[in-house]
Amino acid sequence: MDTQITPDAAMPIDGQLSLPLDGAVSRRRSRPWVWRGAALLAIAGSIAYTRESLLPLLFLFVIVVPFEKMFPRHDQRVRREAFGTDIAHALMTPFTGVLTVAVAVPIAIASLIWIPALLVNPLVAMIPAAAMPFVGILLFDFTIYWAHRWSHEVSFLWRFHAIHHSTKTLDWVSGFRNHPLEAAILAPPFVFLVVAGFSAEFAGLLAVIQIVTGLFLHANVRWRWKPLHRIVITPEFHHWHHSNDPGAHNSNYSVFLPLWDIIFGTYFMPADRRPETYGVDEYIPDGVMAQLVHPMRGMRNPLSVLRHPLRSIRDGFRFSIEIVRQVWRTSRRPTHRVAN
Numbered sequence: 001m002d003t004q005i006t007p008d009a010a011m012p013i014d015g016q017l018s019l020p021l022d023g024a025v026s027r028r029r030s031r032p033w034v035w036r037g038a039a040l041l042a043i044a045g046s047i048a049y050t051r052e053s054l055l056p057l058l059f060l061f062v063i064v065v066p067f068e069k070m071f072p073r074h075d076q077r078v079r080r081e082a083f084g085t086d087i088a089h090a091l092m093t094p095f096t097g098v099l100t101v102a103v104a105v106p107i108a109i110a111s112l113i114w115i116p117a118l119l120v121n122p123l124v125a126m127i128p129a130a131a132m133p134f135v136g137i138l139l140f141d142f143t144i145y146w147a148h149r150w151s152h153e154v155s156f157l158w159r160f161h162a163i164h165h166s167t168k169t170l171d172w173v174s175g176f177r178n179h180p181l182e183a184a185i186l187a188p189p190f191v192f193l194v195v196a197g198f199s200a201e202f203a204g205l206l207a208v209i210q211i212v213t214g215l216f217l218h219a220n221v222r223w224r225w226k227p228l229h230r231i232v233i234t235p236e237f238h239h240w241h242h243s244n245d246p247g248a249h250n251s252n253y254s255v256f257l258p259l260w261d262i263i264f265g266t267y268f269m270p271a272d273r274r275p276e277t278y279g280v281d282e283y284i285p286d287g288v289m290a291q292l293v294h295p296m297r298g299m300r301n302p303l304s305v306l307r308h309p310l311r312s313i314r315d316g317f318r319f320s321i322e323i324v325r326q327v328w329r330t331s332r333r334p335t336h337r338v339a340n
Helices: 023-027 032-049 051-070 083-091 093-110 114-125 129-153 155-165 180-196 200-217 235-242 259-264 288-296 309-331
Strands: none
Touching (some): 051 200, 093 180, 129 155, 129 200, 129 259, 129 309, 155 288, 155 309, 180 200, 200 235
């Protein structure tokens, strides 16, 4: 088995990749009651903005929790450790969703995914209408596979995705733990499909399906569904993706079809064991507001662009080059495949 790149090992050798540092900001600490108060205000605002935000929680609780109790993968209580943090993430979804939409377009444009989409647009126009949905699913899954993979193996992107992986318990509510800048994963596939010639409604539907199925894949159920392992994503497949087993790091990135993990050598489904531990080794604070702020540690105040425009342009260029370098390096890294 080839040595895998763990999230920590994905950091560049010459230092952590981040935006320019501001020592005063990185050292600043706020009192816990400030974070709790901010979280309560955000939750109250989200619920006041749309009470429909409670419906997904109620639906999952009614539909999934009974199966978790009848067929548990791990013996754990409904109100387990860090349960309040994940519930807070779920209740704040309308609030964080606004931030996600606000950054989705800039992220998609900066990813340059629209360039290959323009190249395949004439080919998409030649596809028979009956085959369009199937081709669209393949293209969406292929694009999100790489966006998801880079969010693990490019250190700056991992800052934000690590929040999702920091949960040490997988169940009906843990899938809500996300940072709003996770738009880095869903924005490029959406824009790729639209520019390639698919409708925005179709691309949006796939994004919604991915989010909903992702919530179910976190469920604490012992179903293995072994005959489906190479056909569609199962809870077992995604639990291995969340596993803190060193052998499982950087594996099982697909969100619909395991095909891409099989092709690119990141498929991990051992026959002799099952995922037992989850989470990450690095420090991630508890509490929803602390987790939203944590990835921004050490970053320079955006207003510094106004004070030092030339230096900001220089640093931004260097930052972009480093991102591209890491994307290229991780895209070419040796991979392995463990299959049952």
